[in-house]
Amino acid sequence: MSDWNDPELAAMRDRLIATLRGYGKVAVAFSGGIDSTVVAQAAHLAIGADAIAVTAVSDSLAEGEREEAESLARQIGIRHRVIHTSEFEDPNYLRNNPDRCYFCKSELYGRLALIRAELGVDAVASGANLDDAGDHRPGMKAASENGVVHPLLDSELTKDDVRKLAKAWGLPTWDKPATPCLSSRIAYGEEVTPERTRMIDQAERWLRARGLRIVRVRYHKGDMARVEVPLDELPAIASAEVRTEMVRAFKDLGFKFVTLDLEGFRSGSNNLVIPSENLMKGLVVPASAPAAGR
Structure with missing residues (x-):
């Protein structure tokens, strides 16, 4: 039986498509992650050639992510464009305070706003979903500005809803783990540099090459790697053989210390050091603002 025979799922699909159709011509900020992929798929179904997916490339993008985004865009059939962003030229971004993401998204959305006429679109769409409303999301302020x-927020869709839609549409990333930018692995207050993001990317690739699907290598002061994996994977990665190989490989990449986090993988664990009052300050997720010129 087709997934679309589920009336609740079909209603979510139709609501998302109608929402996107209501924006006019749309450029989707397309990372290739599950959320933006579902938005791109729905946009293509809603408005066809009037939709375009735009992927931003910089030193914060993990190796292979651009190629995966290009492949997904081809599968969906949506027009696709790659742009290069310059957040690494912004000292506010490099300083890596808890509002770092604001400066990253300001660069991305500001650049998309500048080329909207060139892209021929009325609106730029993000992949923010309903679950993002309760997280530390400085980028939402940049989006509002x-x-x-x-569209996912306007359609009241959660992350679980997004995964169900992706699976029903046959998108290969329907169960892909979240892949936030490499800069998010660097502890707040430690400078973001291309060298550090490359160290992190190569270390995570080393772990995935050994069958680990969900991993985070977080960079801390003194070139220390804090490795997070799901709790049930800890015994294997802590075994003498793997541990010895990992320490040697990570030190070759530039890390001086290699640690395993005994609490296991937690999405956004770097946010634990942010005072709670700062988490909420200015981070209320707004209703989608109408794009200028619509």
């Missing part, structure tokens, strides 16, 4: 719309 640049008139970005949030």
Whole structure:
């Protein structure tokens, strides 16, 4: 039986498509992650050639992510464009305070706003979903300032809803683990540099090459790697053979210390050091602002 025979799922699909159709011509900020992929798929179904997916490339993008985004865009059939962003030229971004993501998204959404006429679109759409409303998301402020719309939020879809839609559409990333930018692995207050993001990327690739699917290598002061994996994977990675190989490999990459986090993988664990009052300050997720010129 087709997944679309589920009336609740079909209603979510139709609501998302109708939401996107209501924006006019749309450029999707397309990382290739599960959320933006579902938005791109729905946008293509809603408005066809009037939709375009735009992937931003910089030193914060893990190796292979650009190629995966290009492959997904081809599968969906949506027009696709790659742009290069310059957040690494912004000292506010490099300083890596808890609002780092604001400066990253300001660069991305500001650049998309500047080329909207060239892209021929009325609105820029993000992949923010309903679950993001309760997380530390400085980028939402940048989105609001640049008139970005949030179709998943406007359609009241959660992360679980997004995965169900992706699976029903046959998108290969329906169960892909979250892949936030490499800069998010660097502890707040430690400078973001291309060298550090490359160290992190190569270390995570080393772990995935050994069959680990969900991993985080977090960079801390003194070139220390804090490795997070799911709790049930800890015994294997802590075995003498793997541990010895990992320490040697990570030190070859530039890490001086290699640690295993005994609490296991936690999405956004770097946010634990942010005072709670700062988590909420200015981070209320707005309703999608109408894009200028619509």
